Amino acid sequence: MFRWDDDPELNITPLVDVMLVLMAILMVTAPTINFQEEITLPKGSKTQKLNNLKTLTVRMDKNHIVYFDKDKIPLDEFADFFVLKSSKFSKEDTVFIHADENLPYKDILELLGIIKELEFAKVSLVTQ
DSSP: OOOOOSSOOOOOHHHHHHHHHHHHHHHHHGGGOOOOOOOOOOOOOOOOOOSSOOEEEEEEOTTSEEEETTEEEEHHHHHHHHHHHHTTSOTTSEEEEEEOTTSOHHHHHHHHHHHHHTTOSEEEEOOO
């Protein structure tokens, strides 16, 4: 007479072997996969304008001239100029950066970096 085993054992060794092989294939092929996405940055969002904010406005044109109040400064001289001028303002004031859309992104980040180094907490890039 045939008896069934009351306590069957599950052999997961083949399952683990298959998973390790799949993981090795994925690890070898993943670094070679290249993706390229064409993106379009947004024009901005519609939000409500806040009133009674103390703000500073910094503008930069396509020729790398930075405008602050009534002053025109080349970008490479702006850091020293802004150190002197920023002492008159609170670090809690909001700084708005208006930059020409034809400027390279690294130039806008350089301007943003100068302002952030002086510990202004609220800095915004303005879009249209």
